[in-house]
Amino acid sequence: MNDILQLRGQFQKRKNVNGFGPTNLPKGSKVTAEHVGNMKQQLKQLENYWKNEMTIGGVLISVHYKCIVAKSNRLQILLGEKSSHPNMSIRGAKFVDENNAKNEKVKKHVFTYFISFEALRKSIQYLEKCELVLNKYYNGEITDKDTQLINSGKYNVNIMAKSSFLRVVVDSNYVESFRLDRVDETIKDRSIVTIYKTGVNTVELLSKFGIDMIHAKMIDETTLRLDGREIQILQNNAPYLIAMHVRDLAEIVIDEDIVKDESESLISIPEPTNEPTVGVIDTQFDKRVYFHNWVVSHNMVDPNITITTEDRFHGTAVTSIIVDGPAFNPKLDDGCGRFRVKHFGVATAGGFSSFTILKMIRDIIASNRDIKVWNLSLGSAMEIDPNFISPEAAELDKIQCEYDVIFVVAGTNKTRKMTGTVKIGAPADSLNSLIVNAVDFNGKPASYTRVGPVLSFFYKPDICYYGGDKQEKITVCEPLGMATVCGTSFAAPWITRKMAYLIHIVGLSREVAKALIIDSAAGWNRQDNKYFAMGYGVVPKRIEDITHSKDDEIRFIMNGTIDEYETYTYNIPVPQDMKAHPFFAKATLAYFPKSDRNQGVDYTSTEMDLHFGRIIEKDGKAMIKAIDYNKQADEGIQNIYEEDARKLYRKWDNIKHISEAIKENARPRKAYSAGMWGLSIKTKERLVPKAGRGLQFGVVVTLKEMNGINRIDEFIKLCMVRGWLVNRIDIENQIDVYSKAEEEIEFE
Structure with a gap:
């Protein structure tokens, strides 16, 4: 097997010099004076309503769009405060399924704005003037050809400035209506x-x-x-x-079909030394188990609540896998060794308060900054909402941005009462966390599997692993001895072990470690991109299958930080044969964006757009011919609708995985000019410009030789010639380095 390579060198930075061009209606579009007049009347009605409702110091208005709109197609002038873009007034976003003009069910954006009365009256004035211009000069209807003529200089209207008129017209093209949305259902519970x-x-x-x-x-x-x-x-x-x-009160989803092992099999374990420490947030831990010296436990529950043995089953079982799982599951021996655990008991076996746990988790993480990997195998029986992230998941996402940690979260289980397709429960909708679903030992989704997506779009779960099922279960250590269980709660700890190994032993960043786990699960034949049950696939059992590549593969990793609109290198020398590249290619990008739960379905703040492929010259300019044909942000007019960009290129998703399909009759790719390949990451922001500056990313690239030839040494030499520092990630050497770094030095 080949070692993974780490490429270190200089990424180039580039500011975004491309403007949006003239304000035009999309091709084939038209806006009528009647539609503009209706919008004006809707705002007037809302103004009258809010005049009698002066409680909130302004006006709430929901803008219903005709489709899913890109950031550039949101309101540009209407509902904007003085000297401020309308985007700054957005307070929420959701999707609704409604009929379009052809009576077809389509998904549409709804944004809720909070503005001043002054901004509302100004918007009404804009619409009044626009309606007047349309009726007087354009016979009540304006088309895309008319807007092109206006931009060429043919606009002699004194009623309204050209730029304001065009922006109101374009705003009106995308908006269906202005409304005041309310929660209709009656909420009775806390x-x-x-x-x-x-x-x-x-x-x-x-x-x-x-x-x-x-x-x-x-x-x-x-x-x-x-x-x-x-x-x-x-x-x-x-x-x-x-x-x-x-x-607030959720129910922990724990599999009920637990079989106690009546055998008296004794397992011994040495005393802990300098093994990495993993954090576990779960139900209580029982100190009577054989590995108790490996665990430091803290009971975070109200001291007035009596803790029973039942309250310790789940937490102890989860921690047993992290500490010593392979000892009683030889079939799942991963080669990662043992781990110490800091265990925080935040719940009992019954119901728990989401609010209380939310308050606890932040304090726990803040007080244990040395722990980088946290296992959270608690989950809610309630399904996630399609239009907003759960409070629990949002808090996990915030914590991961602030504290440079990663949560490995169980994908939650169906209960026996649940039938049919069931959506995952909180906090498995956390986007920055690594969400783990379970498969049986045949690699099929477990009978208790719940599914994504999150916010109608984001791939969750991320991956899956062996969590047992009715035919064959996972063995765990519980307070009363060994037991066999199944559930996502017991799949997640195996991934926690791997993440801790990659971060602490191998020394990878959390971004690269997450990308490497997902890349290894996806392989060359992605297993789940339709049913949202298995994520990108099943993670390999052995850690060496993640930390190494096959003899005919070259796998390399790259780290970077976003400082400008584009971060790129056009300097990756892929080996050639007869002036062609005999490789299939794939790449995985991971990053941890800031997020805002108040933005609803537009939850993530920063988008990293991944481009990877051969460098070609076109019209005297170098550009990347992406392996997934991604043309977003390419020069010239690119007619890519927002909904298509999300489906095809995972726009706004914080995981990007692109891969070429392996074909038996594939031919080597033509080598252009100098035979270089390039990697580019273009950054976009939803609300605040440059908000994502300083954000780190990790990329894993794999090249598979079409003829089975090992070309890694050739690749290393070519990289060194091009100025790259190439580091072979030698696992044995990394273990030695870790051991030396963790040694305690005694001064005489």
Whole structure:
């Protein structure tokens, strides 16, 4: 097997010099004065409504679009505050399924804005003038050809400035209607509620309705815990304020079919030395087990709650796999060794308060900065919402951005009462976390499998691993001895072991480690891109199958930081044979973007657009011929709709995996000019420009030789000639380095 190579060199940076060009209607589009007039009337009705509703210091308006819109096709002038882009006024986003003009069911964007009365009146004036211009000069209808003529200089209208007129026309083209959306369902149970951010402080605002809010009941400025009575008050007085809600008390999904092992098999374990430490957040840990010296446990539950043996089963079982899983599961021996664990018991075996656990997790991570990998095998029985991330997942995503850690999270299980397709439960909708579903020992989705996607789009789970099933289960150590179990709770710890090995022993960044796990699961024949049950595939059992590549493969990793719009290198020398590249190629990118739960379906703030392939010259310019034919951000007009960009190129997803299909009769790729390949990452922001600057990324690239020849030495030499520092990741050497680094030095 070949070692993985680490390429270190200089990435080039480039600012975005491409403008958006003139403001034109899309080809074949038209806007009528009637539609503009309807929009004007809708805003006037909303103005009249809000005049009598002065509680929130402004106006909430929901903008229903005709389709899923790109950032560049959102409102550009309407609903904009003075000297501020309308995007800065967005308070939420969701998808709705409605009929289009052809009576076909399509998914549409809905954005909720919070603006001042001044901005609302200004928007009404814009629409009034636009309607007047359309009726007076364009016979009540304007087309894309008309907007092109206007941009060429043919616009002699005094009623409205050219730039304002064109922007209102284009805004009107994408908007279906302006409305005030409300939560219609009656919420009776205690819930975690998120309200729209308005012009009034949340505590002050709720007090106007008779709801006394203390900071202990708040997760952040707009997310808080309310009981049934308080929610009823809010719904009666201001139902428009509720952006999203989820029941607070969740049920841990634990497989009920547990078989106790009656044998008295004794397992011995040496004392821990300098092994890496993994964090576990789960139910309680029982110190009577044979590996108790490897675990430092903390009970985080209210001391007034009595802890029983039943409350220790799940947490102890999960931790047993992380510490010593291969000892009692030889079939799953991964070669990762043993790990020490810091175990935090945050729940009991029954229900638990999501709100309470949310408060605990941040404090736990902040107090244990040395731990980089955390296992979380708790999950909710309730299905995730298609339009917003759960509060638990959002908090995990925030923590991972702030503390440079990664959570490995179980994908949650079906209970016996659940039938048919069931969506995963919180916090398995965390985008930055590595979400693990389970397969049986034949590599098929387990009988208790729940599925994604998240927010109707994001691939979750990420991967899957062996979690056992009715025919063959996983062995764990519980307080009363060995037991056989099954569930995603017991698949996730095996991946936690691998992540801890890659980060602590091999010394990889979390970005590269995550990309490497996903890349190894996907292989060359992605197993699941339709049913959202297996993620990118099953992760290999042995760690060497992740840390090495086959003899006919060259696998290399690259790290970088985003400082400008584009980060790129056109200097990757792929070996040639007869002026052609005899390789199939694939690449996986991982990064941990900031996110905003208040933005609903537009949750992630930063997009990294991955381009990888051969360098070609076109019109005197060098460019990448991407292996997935990605033309986003290429020069010239690219007619790629937002929905297609999301489906084809995973736009806004924080994992990008692109791969060529292996074909028996494939021919080597023509080598252009100098025979170089390139990698480019172009960055886009949803709201605040340059918000993602400083964000780290990890890329794993694999080249597979078409004729089975090992060309790794040739590749290394070519890279060194081109100025790359090439480091072979020698695992034995890395283990020695880790051991030396962890040795305690005693001074005489």
